[in-house]
Amino acid sequence: MICIHCDSPNPERWFYCRNCGNKTSESKFTTNLYMMSALGKRTDIELTNTTVEEDIKHRNKVNYSKYKNKFLG
Numbered sequence: 001m002i003c004i005h006c007d008s009p010n011p012e013r014w015f016y017c018r019n020c021g022n023k024t025s026e027s028k029f030t031t032n033l034y035m036m037s038a039l040g041k042r043t044d045i046e047l048t049n050t051t052v053e054e055d056i057k058h059r060n061k062v063n064y065s066k067y068k069n070k071f072l073g
Contacts (some may be wrong), residue, residue: 001025 001010001024008019021067050058
């Protein structure tokens, strides 16, 4: 294998080139490949932006309701 950036040999097949420090080969996975897959075609997935604080509050609320139903309920 040869680095695509500096053309130095990479017989050990390192992920990053020992000579220049860049990736030794092109990425085999792209977002385009994901969108062509069966998972990429799902329409029931909703993506939203949230803050860490909102996520922690939501997870605490869900975890407390599970705890309450299991032990107190």
